Amino acid sequence: MRNLLVLFISVAFLQGCTKVWHTSQSEYTAHQMDSLAITSSNIETLIAPYKAELDGEMNKVIANCPADMPKDRPESTLGNWMSDVIYDKANELSAVPIDFAMQNSGGIRIPLLRQGGVTKGKIFELMPFDNALVVVHLDKALLLTFLDRVARSGGWPVSKNFYMKIKESKVEEVKIGGKDLEDRIYNVALPDYIANGGSDCKFLEGCDRTTYPVLLRDMFVDRATEDKVIESKIEGRIVR
Amino acid sequence: MKRRTFIRQGGLVSFGLATGLHNTAFYKPKVSSLTILHTNDVHSRIEAFPQDGSRYAGLGGAAKRAKLIEKIRKEQENVLLLDCGDIFQGTPYFNFFGGELEFKLMSEMKYDAATIGNHDFDAGIDGLHKQMGLASFELINCNYNFDDTVMKDQVKPYKVFQKGDIKVGVLGVGIELDSLVPKSLYKETQYLDPVQQANKYAKILKQDLGCHYVICLSHLGYKYKENKVSDHDLAADTQNIDLILGGHTHTFLKTPTIVGNKVGQQVHINQVGWAGIVLGQMQVHFERNFKNRCVSCDPKTIR
Numbered sequence: 043m044r045n046l047l048v049l050f051i052s053v054a055f056l057q058g059c060t061k062v063w064h065t066s067q068s069e070y071t072a073h074q075m076d077s078l079a080i081t082s083s084n085i086e087t088l089i090a091p092y093k094a095e096l097d098g099e100m101n102k103v104i105a106n107c108p109a110d111m112p113k114d115r116p117e118s119t120l121g122n123w124m125s126d127v128i129y130d131k132a133n134e135l136s137a138v139p140i141d142f143a144m145q146n147s148g149g150i151r152i153p154l155l156r157q158g159g160v161t162k163g164k165i166f167e168l169m170p171f172d173n174a175l176v177v178v179h180l181d182k183a184l185l186l187t188f189l190d191r192v193a194r195s196g197g198w199p200v201s202k203n204f205y206m207k208i209k210e211s212k213v214e215e216v217k218i219g220g221k222d223l224e225d226r227i228y229n230v231a232l233p234d235y236i237a238n239g240g241s242d243c244k245f246l247e248g249c250d251r252t253t254y255p256v257l258l259r260d261m262f263v264d265r266a267t268e269d270k271v272i273e274s275k276i277e278g279r280i281v282r
Numbered sequence: 283m284k285r286r287t288f289i290r291q292g293g294l295v296s297f298g299l300a301t302g303l304h305n306t307a308f309y310k311p312k313v314s315s316l317t318i319l320h321t322n323d324v325h326s327r328i329e330a331f332p333q334d335g336s337r338y339a340g341l342g343g344a345a346k347r348a349k350l351i352e353k354i355r356k357e358q359e360n361v362l363l364l365d366c367g368d369i370f371q372g373t374p375y376f377n378f379f380g381g382e383l384e385f386k387l388m389s390e391m392k393y394d395a396a397t398i399g400n401h402d403f404d405a406g407i408d409g410l411h412k413q414m415g416l417a418s419f420e421l422i423n424c425n426y427n428f429d430d431t432v433m434k435d436q437v438k439p440y441k442v443f444q445k446g447d448i449k450v451g452v453l454g455v456g457i458e459l460d461s462l463v464p465k466s467l468y469k470e471t472q473y474l475d476p477v478q479q480a481n482k483y484a485k486i487l488k489q490d491l492g493c494h495y496v497i498c499l500s501h502l503g504y505k506y507k508e509n510k511v512s513d514h515d516l517a518a519d520t521q522n523i524d525l526i527l528g529g530h531t532h533t534f535l536k537t538p539t540i541v542g543n544k545v546g547q548q549v550h551i552n553q554v555g556w557a558g559i560v561l562g563q564m565q566v567h568f569e570r571n572f573k574n575r576c577v578s579c580d581p582k583t584i585r
Contacts, residue, residue, distance in 0.1 A: 063314070063448060063494040063568045065524060066578040070537055071563040072554060075347055077330065077340030082348035088390060089328055089344070092383045096374055166374060255464040260377075 100163030105266035111155040116280040121199025123274040129201035132231035142204040143231035169259040173233035179250040197280040317358040318564040322529030323556035325372030342558040360445035366529035367399025367501035389418035397454030397499035422454035425479040430470035451487030454499040484522035503530040517541040517549040532556040
């Protein structure tokens with residue numbers, strides 16, 4: 043009995059003696075890195091050679107643009123060139139033939155590609171987003187939903203192989219590969235931004251698709267570098 | 283000059299004596315403080331956003347962050363600097379130099395650890411591996427199995443940091459790569475359940491290795507409408523984790539969110555948006571006292 047009491051007391055004593063680190067309180071500060079903040083010269087020194095090389099690379103002229111190429115609706119030379127580049131690359135990568143390529147107007151970030159030398163930096167300005175290529179496989183009904191959305195905004199940049207007439211912001215006539223719409227699956231090359239529901243295309247979110255790890259910007263840079271010229275024609279791809 | 287030093291030292295001694303007496307008289311417990319600095323989704327934002335009138339014009343930039351970190355290190359003794367992934371991709375710096383400068387700058391700022399985001403695979407797992415030699419910080423993840431890849435043995439499931447009196451365990455979890463990252467990039471990296479893995483390693487850190495505080499670096503995302511594992515799920519379905527620092531969803535939080543874990547204890551979740559616009563600073567205070575006794579504690583946090 044006495045032993046038990048001793049044991050009890052010592053256990054209680056030992057337990058009471060155990061000191062541990064408790065977390066007591068915490069505070070949080072979100073430091074915003076605003077334009078007035080002081081900079082570290084060490085870091086600036088580290089960045090400098092990369093920045094110089096990058097600026098040098100960005101200022102490199104990769105192609106010539108023989109005539110001003112504006113961004114416009116329902117169709118524009120700049121939009122046609124970009125869409126054709128996407129169409130050709132998608133066809134090269136895809137196991138199934140691509141019906142057409144489209145992108146949102148908002149995806150073109152400059153109002154005009156000026157006549158003259160085009161730098162790599164200009165292509166980054168034209169397409170600053172890291173949009174990758176997605177080929178969506180749409181049935182006729184979903185394709186029409188998509189084209190309705192495009193018609194509502196007065197036309198989006200589209201590739202060759204496509205014709206659409208818009209009347210009062212609605213689809214009046216569509217021909218793909220010169221043919222009326224059929225009851226089949228259409229393979230449409232898009233920026234992932236659109237395929238993932240961006241620019242009011244929520245209805246595309248769950249659709250059947252193939253994703254390619256290729257940035258649209260890289261396609262434009264590669265193609266301009268290869269062709270050494272950036273040009274296109276107005277062909278009546280989308281008319282109002 | 284000498285005399286002045288002497289006086290100052292003398293002053294310190296008597297101050298020390300006074301607090302010593304005070305301690306014994308009132309059993310004032312020993313305290314300690316830990317400073318946790320963190321970023322996520324910096325996305326190769328080496329320079330501040332350009333001054334072009336856009337939403338984040340002038341914000342961010344490694345040179346500013348480094349200066350602030352330097353200042354905080356001068357003021358605080360126990361600093362941990364952590365990143366929650368997506369270090370790569372977003373500016374031409376990554377397209378041109380493959381993440382080289384990102385890792386160099388983080389090493390210069392003396393980051394302690396980072397976890398891996400989905401975009402850190404954007405130059406392929408080989409591209410990530412190529413930059414490893416430049417990282418003086420640890421890459422931490424416990425739910426990607428890299429055994430059949432070039433990253434084998436390059437990533438640790440956790441790391442323990444002794445910061446003054448406080449032993450801090452840091453583990454990391456990443457998002458499911460399938461359908462988010464092309465397989466050609468992540469190759470044979472195997473994704474394991476982040477909740478199960480985090481639970482397993484948090485237990486090792488807290489119970490076996492005696493860490494006083496466990497931080498999980500996460501690139502799962504803050505919270506989802508759809509059924510997809512998030513930091514909220516991670517907090518609620520695990521134990522032994524005190525703080526989840528997150529990323530992926532580019533969520534700006536005014537203050538950390540507090541969630542109850544599996545056994546009802548508090549877990550803090552925080553995230554600082556993206557692009558290095560914000561540097562987060564969690565200041566965690568500790569008190570050494572008897573079990574179940576803590577003078578300065580919020581009663582809910584006593585463990």
